Amino acid sequence: MLELRHVSCRYYDRFVLKDINVRIEDGDLVGVIGPNGSGKTTLIRAVTRAIKLAEGEVLLKGKPLGMFGFKELAQQVAVVGRLYDLDVQMKVEDLVLLGRIPHKRGLQLMERRSDMDIARRAMELTGTLSLKDRFVDSLSSGERQLAFIARSLAQEPELLLLDEPTSHLDITHQARVLDLVRKLNRDKGLTVLVVLHDLNLASQYCDRLFLLGDGALRKDGTPDEVLAYQTIEEVYHTPVVVMKNPVSSRPCVFLVPEDAIAGVK
């Protein structure tokens, strides 16, 4: 589905991504983790063409990214970004309908029946149908996130990119959002690339992880492979303990405060 070959990106003269080589197959649910400033968001932006590559290329379904038209790309790839400028008063339904823009034909001015149906189904899947007439800026962060996911689904993409979708959410909504993402991946076959800052959420929900450190890919593998305590300490420069989650058997990363170490010693 998606391949990055020797991808490097930079802002002015500082390289924020260095020689990234990864492959994502159809149906994968991949998490991107790493410390702040390690290039996670930049990676997303490289795939969406929001930033120009200094080196290397990105291939979507075997075709170089540069060969996709704007609308064409938006029909394949949908993005749920981090920050949104919510100056404008918009209803949830209108927001979701924006996702149909890449599918507009010629001089079509109003939405077709099919557009409305697709939007409706997207809202059903995300549990936001009841909110459809509410203004987006009146929703809670969690509801808002679900609405944006609904919009992405309305694009009918094959690849979904999410940039830290759970950063500012309570655990209820963290679970709801990630459960939804997992369901979409399992039931609908949606390929997902999600940037997460919470290592444990990444561990629980993703089949594969890319660990970035200082712009480089430090590890690419399953959560068990990637979340070894030495690897994490190397990249995050902080002591941790890794143990298995008693219910799911996925690795869990525990932060170790300074004074606790002193106690152990």
Add this chain to the structure above:
Amino acid sequence: MKIIVLLASLLVAGMFPAHAAAGPADAAGLSPRRIISLGPTITEKLYLLGAQDRLVGVTTYCERPPEARAKEKVGNVTQVNMEKIVELKPDLVVATSLTERRAVLGLKRLGIRVIVFNEPRSYEEMNRQFLELGRIVGREREAEGIVRAAERRVDVIKKRVRGLPRPKVFIQLGAKPSFAATKDSFVNDFIELAGGTNIAREAKTGFYNREEVVRQDPDIIIIVLMGAATGNEKKGWQKFHALRAVRNDKIFIMDPYRMCSPTPRTFVDALEEMVKALHPGA
């Protein structure tokens, strides 16, 4: 729609004399019966020529003579109301160089005869314009008579001041910034004919620095300003004790209307007043 246009054009053609469509050039023939003046000086001149009963429209600034105030107003000196003018059905509109150009062209396009008089730059030009106006409104004889009478009076004055010493004069036309009359303005002619010397004669622009005035130290200062600024201005000059004009109390205030927008007759009136100021004994 075509019928309306056709009917209307027939009506329009019937209303206006055949030669009015083009502009100022007209065949010798009827003198205008309905005149609109777009400048106070023009209004004054029309009254002087005795053509006032044919005057159907004036500006809001046309106050001389006082009877002019009773006439229909069509706008101010720069902006005119086209509708009002058309409604008054004039066969001649006399405009000034201050009149909005778009209006002048618009009126011409509507088939109304418009004549524009620019600011005269000398006494002779002023008289020429007056004669031209007289010819256009069919009062040529009266115009010639007035101009001749004025010139006779001017000759008398010229004789009176011949041989007399020519005092240096500064005429102030503007306060902030200070503005004087150069040789391109007919105000300059006032000074020359009254037997004086204009210190600002050769200046390149009218903007005349106060410092320069002090340096030139004129014998006489004449203030010609509109409105309340005049009194303050005189007090302002009187502070310069070093000036000859201040010491000899030769600072005069004169009527801006007569000085700046004169008719041949008022020109001579103002000229006589100026001679009194320059040559008290003559």
Add this chain to the structure above:
Amino acid sequence: MENRLFKWLFTLLVLIMILLAVSAFSLSLGPAGMHPGTIARLILGGVGTATDYTILFDIRLPRILLGFAVGGSLSLAGVLLQAMFRNPLVEPYTLGISGGAALGVALGTIFGLTGLLGAYSLPVFGFLGASCVILFLSIGINRSVLNLQGLLLTGVMISFISSSAVLLIMSVSRIEDLHGILFWIIGSLGETDWLPVKLALVAAFSGLIVAYLFCFDLNALSLGEEDALHLGVNVERTKRVLLLLASLLTGLSVSLAGAIGFVGLVVPHFVSMFAGTDHRILLASSFVSGAIFLIFCDAVAKSVAQPVELPVGVVTGLVGGVLFIYAMMRRANTVRGK
């Protein structure tokens, strides 16, 4: 959603009816004081005096049509700019285009070139001045990523520089020139030549059509440029085209009617309050509303102090300013209320 389409068409219909009413009202106003009955008979039956005909069709009608074109163009430009900059204080004049036009006129006047093209001299100079600014801005536009905020600042600076330059020129010019420049800047819709009016109408309608080709892009832009990119919008091309369109519409309007401010600022805000923010309705509604607003202000300007005409820019400033404050307060209250 069919009923949304109906709602929009209904809004548009109401606006068009208001437009016709205001136009008819303005058509009957004037020092010549024509009775509506007279007008009706003239238009429908072709019966009336030649003077009335001239006044109606050669003086009042072109004025109203110019008001329609300029009001529509400026509001349209306002919608486009506010969508792109997402800044409520942006209006067509913020980019410095009207400043450039005024400077063009001032320079042309002071160099004595006003005789060159007769009646068209001042508008042409104005447009040349506006074009210089647009050209200057497009140098900034043609960099690979268009930085809108930088453009905004540049525009504001251009405005300041132009006004200073114009004041300088005015201070050294002769009285006749001074008046000419000043009154051109203040603005007037009093045009009796059909050529500029037709030009303005063609430009206004063309602009509206082109804008509609981008109505979805405009909707997508409301959540940010990067987000619009995610939705498949060619953001750079859209910004360039719309900026150019807004500039041309503004430049033309300013050249023909002088500096008439506030129309592009106030109308989009006001219209979005009752028509919503979807550009499919906002573009046309703002266009028509802008026309209504300007024709109305012009009607006030020409009748309040007869026979002298108030500068229409003064009326739009006063009325527009009050409306703007009202709109901002309403918006603040709604936000607080939520």
